[in-house]
Amino acid sequence: MRKGDSLRRWLTACLPDLKVHPDRLQIFFEDGGINARKSATLSFAYAYRLKVLLTDYAADPDHLIVPVLAWIEKEQPQLLARTDSAPFTFRSELLDSKAYDIELSIDIMESVLVSLSNDGKGWNIVHPPEPGYGDIFDGVAASFRQGFGNIELLLESADPDAVLTPAIPPHA
Template identity: 30%
Template structure:
């Protein structure tokens, strides 16, 4: 499952404190399942929830939320653009002192996988998410480099 690793990388790249403290960022997968395509090319989809935990985080939650949303825009854009789905991005914060909090994000994702057999070897190819066919409106100006956004 590649998206969990990609989310961790995005949080570390998108926040100065996370870059300096990568061991304080833990990412894992919970409640996974698969959907198998019965017709057409052999493929399946992983469905799971990514948990991303920042321990003793000293900044504002926005400092983590913005790189997380930039990652969602790139890896799971339907969550950001669909009002019925975007409320599924959740978080918990445990305020441990005046200066720090433990913050846990939960992001539901899926990964499409194409199964191929070449030369007697079966492989799984993880497919990139389709980009939305419609404009992302204001979010597009935030997360798309060509439109003036600076987070990605």
Template identity: 30%
Template structure:
């Protein structure tokens, strides 16, 4: 399914730790189902739980969560919406520096079917374009800052890096 490949690629790009040890990223699907659209062209959708397991993860969970949330903005925007449960997770603490981290995402992949004289051909549909342009950098936390300042009631607050004490 397209979304699984897209998420794997995004995580590899965003997290250098995974590029160095790709075997530490394990993905599998649970509770998958196909949903009929009852359309003339036989289009349908897959709904499934995507499990993502990071083995011996040594970075902060926030790094991983940020990569997932940026991916959700474009690829499953309903999970990125205010108040939505983006994903749930479990952490198995191995020692003071490493954990096994599993997240579960409830995803939907729409499929369109083209009927031709040669038969039917299925292809994955992309998500609709987001309401706002998504120009966030996608290089992990080492990329250029996404947000450099915040203004509240006309007063500029310091950049996030200063808020974090850096």
């Protein structure tokens, strides 16, 4: 279940307050299941609801939603192609005139390909990238990534310690 960590790293790179207060971001995996069928391999898919809780979020909520949409375009693009429902849902509590607690719920599917190792003594386990849907936002998400310089590298990186310094500018 790698997408929870991917989203944590992405939001930490995009939202400056999370670098200072990482405890304000909590990630939960709920309603999880394993999708598997009888076949020639033990390949399967994780299916779960990714819950993202930001506490005491003092920026404009738009500055959270934009990077989440850009992350979804890369990590779960089929959610943006659906016409029957929203790509994710949210709940929010206005704490005072300057801060929110915001909870996002994103339905995630993560494929895992399993095959016998070449020596026959173990398993090769691979998490393939999501199928390419092209630029769902017709250049908008690409412009988002370009505006942040090398932020796209975080999505491409398999390095869990990748550190970037992009930030959404504070709204005026």
